[in-house]
Amino acid sequence: xxxxxxxxxxxxxxxxxxxxxxxxxxxxxxxxxxxxxxxxxxxxxxxxxxxxxxxxxxxxxxxxxxxxxxxxxxxxxxxxxxxxxxxxxxxxxxxxxxxxxxxxxxxxxxxxxxxxxxxxxxxxxxxxxxxxxxxxxxxxxxxxxxxxxxxxxxxxxxxxxxxxxxxxxxxxxxxxxxxxxxxxxxxxxxxxxxxx
Amino acid sequence: xxxxxxxxxxxxxxxxxxxxxxxxxxxxxxxxxxxxxxxxxxxxxxxxxxxxxxxxxxxxxxxxxxxxxxxxxxxxxxxxxxxxxxxxxxxxxxxxxxxxxxxxxxxxxxxxxxxxxxxxxxxxxxxxxxxxxxxxxxxxxxxxxxxxxxxxxxxxxxxxxxxxxxxxxxxxxxxxxxxxxxxxxxxxxxxxxxxx
Numbered sequence: 001x002x003x004x005x006x007x008x009x010x011x012x013x014x015x016x017x018x019x020x021x022x023x024x025x026x027x028x029x030x031x032x033x034x035x036x037x038x039x040x041x042x043x044x045x046x047x048x049x050x051x052x053x054x055x056x057x058x059x060x061x062x063x064x065x066x067x068x069x070x071x072x073x074x075x076x077x078x079x080x081x082x083x084x085x086x087x088x089x090x091x092x093x094x095x096x097x098x099x100x101x102x103x104x105x106x107x108x109x110x111x112x113x114x115x116x117x118x119x120x121x122x123x124x125x126x127x128x129x130x131x132x133x134x135x136x137x138x139x140x141x142x143x144x145x146x147x148x149x150x151x152x153x154x155x156x157x158x159x160x161x162x163x164x165x166x167x168x169x170x171x172x173x174x175x176x177x178x179x180x181x182x183x184x185x186x187x188x189x190x191x192x193x194x195x196x
Numbered sequence: 197x198x199x200x201x202x203x204x205x206x207x208x209x210x211x212x213x214x215x216x217x218x219x220x221x222x223x224x225x226x227x228x229x230x231x232x233x234x235x236x237x238x239x240x241x242x243x244x245x246x247x248x249x250x251x252x253x254x255x256x257x258x259x260x261x262x263x264x265x266x267x268x269x270x271x272x273x274x275x276x277x278x279x280x281x282x283x284x285x286x287x288x289x290x291x292x293x294x295x296x297x298x299x300x301x302x303x304x305x306x307x308x309x310x311x312x313x314x315x316x317x318x319x320x321x322x323x324x325x326x327x328x329x330x331x332x333x334x335x336x337x338x339x340x341x342x343x344x345x346x347x348x349x350x351x352x353x354x355x356x357x358x359x360x361x362x363x364x365x366x367x368x369x370x371x372x373x374x375x376x377x378x379x380x381x382x383x384x385x386x387x388x389x390x391x392x
Contacts, residue, residue: 011329013320052334056344077312077325078274083282084341090286091345116273124209129273131364133207138248143280148252149287168327 007072203268300358
């Protein structure tokens with residue numbers, strides 16, 4: 001199983017170290033982790049494309065070549081997950097791939113959204129942000145498309161607080177996602193043993 | 197052409213009015229607009245599902261039934277677009293549908309991200325957020341997956357400031373997206389006229 005390692009981890013100062021750690025966890029479960037910044041020759045970069053677009057095409061090619069995604073959905077610069085990661089989650093769902101996600105922050109979406117300046121209970125009894133837009137109140141981890149996509153794919157969503165200071169580095173929830181994905185994969189008949 | 201009307205418009209107090217206005221613009225271009233909250237009988241809701249998950253399945257069914265998406269990518273509760281909308285953009289890209297997007301805020305992603313508390317130029321000469329994660333500096337509208345997906349699909353991204361107070365209601369950029377999508381669609385041969 002090839003697993004696309006989606007997440008804002010690419011923006012970390014020690015992204016290369018996190019990439020190696022995630023790949024080691026995948027390998028320990030018999031899977032191959034594919035990090036967004038891994039080199040890939042399977043996209044049409046003739047050297048004339050702007051760098052950002054070449055990165056996009058490489059990420060898309062990586063995703064098409066993977067069987068599953070583990071998305072780091074830890075809240076990123078606001079109440080929700082990193083938008084690049086969310087795009088990739090939707091992309092992999094539409095391709096019919098296996099999905100798993102984790103967040104290293106346990107507080108639910110509603111509580112995180114209500115922490116925004118100007119957010120609160122509106123006169124109509126609905127939670128609203130400073131612009132008057134309704135805040136989802138479904139007890140979910142993030143926008144319902146994120147929780148819903150993972151559920152529709154039969155995937156796992158692991159959510160818990162990382163130890164203090166380790167929000168961007170703790171990989172225990174990530175490891176749980178990899179374990180769930182690889183446990184589910186049917187083993188080839190030759191690898192099965194009948195009892196006795 | 198059926199166009200999925202993705203955006204945080206669903207959270208507006210006057211969402212029904214916006215939905216009708218967007219559909220009228222689509223109709224004026226010979227297209228059919230499909231709003232996320234439109235009823236749809238083509239998903240497996242037997243009445244026992246939680247409401248949020250039923251909404252997810254309906255949105256997915258709407259997307260699968262559409263030829264294109266126009267995504268409202270106006271910054272939502274932070275530097276980036278609404279995550280539900282971004283999920284849907286990635287979903288439609290993976291399905292190979294036509295993509296268009298608009299933002300009613302002209303300031304680029306970098307400037308919006310640098311407005312976050314604690315963000316700025318790091319010691320290594322890269323822009324970083326309060327947690328030390330790098331901020332993309334490609335001159336784009338949002339995370340590169342968003343701009344990249346639209347470019348890869350050959351779509352349009354219309355970005356400009358709406359008039360004061362009309363960030364969530366001005367539909368001129370939306371209309372430009374619909375015009376671009378429908379202009380591109382090949383007309384049936386019978387509708388063509390040869391000169392002379």
